[in-house]
Amino acid sequence: MSKLLFAGAAALMASNVTAATCPSVSGPDAGGAFPHLFERAEFEQKHNCSMQFAENPMIAKLNSRIAGNPALPAVAERLPSEPLVIAPYKQIGIYGGVLDGISKATESGTSDLLAVRHVNLTRFSDDLTTVVPNVAKSWSWNDDYTVLTFKLREGHKWSNGEAFTAEDIAFWYNHMLMDKNIIKSPKARFLSDGKPMKVEALDATTVRFTLNVPKPGLPGMFAQDYAQPFQPKHLLSKFHPELNKDADKLAKALGFENGYAVINFYYGQSDWKDVPTPLLKDKAAAERLVKAGYTANAPSLEAFVVVEDTLEGRRLVANPYFHQVDTAGNQLPYINEINEVFIGDEDIQVAKMIAGEIDYKTQAVNLPSAPVLLENKDKGQYEIALRPAINMTTYAFNMTDKDLEKRAVFNDINFRRAMSVAVDRNKINEIAYFGLGKPTQYTVFDGDTAPFVSDKMKNQWIQFDQKMANDLLDKAGVVDKDGDGDRDLPSGKKFELVIQYTTQGSSTEVVEILANSWTQVGVKTTLKEVTSDEYRNSQSANDLSVLTWKMGRPLPTLAANTTDLLPPYGTFFDIRTGMLWDQYRNTNGAEGVKPPATVDKMSDMAAKFVTLKMGSDASNALGAQMAQRAADDMFVVGTVKAVSPIYRSRKLGNFEVQKTHSYDYYWSYPYMPTQWFLSEDLSVVKN
DSSP states (O other): OOHHHHHHHHHHHHHHHHTOOOOOOOSTTOBSSBBTEEEHHHHHHHHTOOOOOBOOTTHHHHHTTSTTOOOOOOHHHHSOSSOEEEOOSSSOOOOOOEEEEEESBTTBSOHHHHHHHOOOSEEEOTTSSOEEESSEEEEEEOTTSOEEEEEEOTTOBOTTSOBOOHHHHHHIIIIIITOTTTOSSOOGGGEETTEEOEEEEEETTEEEEEOSSOOTTHHHHHHHOSSOSOOOHHHHGGGOTTTOTTHHHHHHHTTOSSHHHHHHHHHOSSSOTTSOOHHHHOHHHHHHHHHTTOOSSOOOOSSEEEEEEOSSEEEEEEOTTOSEEETTOBBSOOOOEEEEEEOOOHHHHHHHHHTTOOSEEOTTOOGGGHHHHHHTHHHHTEEEEEEEBSOEEEEEEOTTOSSHHHHHHHTOHHHHHHHHHTSOHHHHHHHHHTTOOEEOOOOSBOTTTOTTOOHHHHTTTOSOOHHHHHHHHHHTTOBOSSSSSSOBOTTSOBOEEEEEEOTTTSOHHHHHHHHHHHHHTTOEEEEEEOOHHHHHHHHHTTOOSEEEEEEOBOHHHHTTOOGGGSTTSSOTTSOOOOHHHHHHHHTTTSSSOOOOHHHHHHHHHHHHHTTSOTTSHHHHHHHHHHHHHHHHHOSSEEOEEOEEEEEEETTEESOOOOSSBOTTTTTTGGGOGGGOEEOSOTTTOOO
């Protein structure tokens, strides 16, 4: 190249650099192929610019609190070469601050704060319809929805600076999820036709899922799921006996029984992320790991990393390697820390919210608290929004109750119908929901958004009719045999129900009306409030006769995950009825109790449903049959679908009120909480 040409090219390059400052765009019209999102190359091409990156000025200090983390390189070296660019809802945020949150206890009422830091391969956009990129840059299907290929971000790193690659996804699936020493039995949503998928790392940024049958809803499943389909192979494989012949020796040198003990110490034998971390399980063991050159907690891809974990609460700091930036090139999240305190008492929780001591809360804020919260919002400098809930308080009778006579009564459809029409749902609506709800039957699918759920299904056996209830109870053989005014079991034994409940799953007002309604038709019912952990453990041990929790799923959940359609009709965190039916199915009849034929029919339909494209005529027709069967079987019974409160401090910026009050979309996850920021100067916040 001649000197003249070289000089001209250099001048052109210099002029491009001068003109290449990227605009700090935000607002509703900002976004590329997806709302509020750009890939870096897409953003730079659109604005003819080159992004420059900036970091939180406190990030080095925050990083020093992550036990075992090395000193930080420059921000451009910590970000992927292809970061996900977020165009904020309102404005470029401000670094700093502590987000104050509140939960019931470890593993209890925590998921709304988990959602603030949560990541997965994909995410639902805030339209709750469109699946958009997150950890994955893109994905593609083959023609028949049996091969799904994800492309990851070049240069993405774990929270300790180690490379995150497709190998971490293949390792999670093949060597953790499918290893009975780590996960006793993989969840159905991670299987295909009841069998393992084939998961392969094709190269550092390409992972392929090969399914046994079509499963077009799989990207949507990842977009909603709390479990994360990746684990740090660089750490955990060292302790995996299948991958390292010296794994047990290495583990014993650190004071553990074997390599699996170390993996379970980090991972928790669960895909639920909120089990106690090593810092809470055994701080001395965590310190030994740090001294040996490991991090105290397993490295993460989330926006915040746990640095303190006690029975009173946990503290988290911003992940210095997080893969998102705003349009100004600032690494997200803006907020420095999350301070999560554990308080089980609902009245104390509400008092702290009224005092303005909490910045955000939505889970387990029951509607009966709304009036006092609304009355005091100016005093506490917060806002309350009421949003339609996808789920509602439901109840169920234990179809495999340990008491064989109760079990027989519960399995009589006349009994279940009687107890449904005995409930005054209008009274529930008036007292617990201030007339803002609507009585409805449980159909598994959210009846307001699944197009195939008919009004007939929603209204089935929900009328308040005490005479009909009494007649049906007589048919079920539950009559007053000793003349004391209370109905007895067919044998003459006393029949009394106890509703154990937690305010995380059901408001006190609702269960009080249930108990009173049933007592009025002769089935004596009492209440006992317990903690969420007590409730869940008793339910899973098959020790409860009456079960109650908020249930109901949006269509995208069931398009890839049929858990709620089959015994025990929920997870550890939901209603679980028919535990022995589930045991029978899982052991091919060797243990448990054989379920009725309707269970097998639903199972066949559910297996077919996940192979169909959501919204297609075939999918809707089959969905209607499944919803009708659920309404007919009444294994879980609906009450009133209403609205629920969402609480946020006025100092919280870029906050978009959720369209629905929904765990299934993972609370705030579709609304990009990594863009939230805090300002004590309320005039700065544009919400």
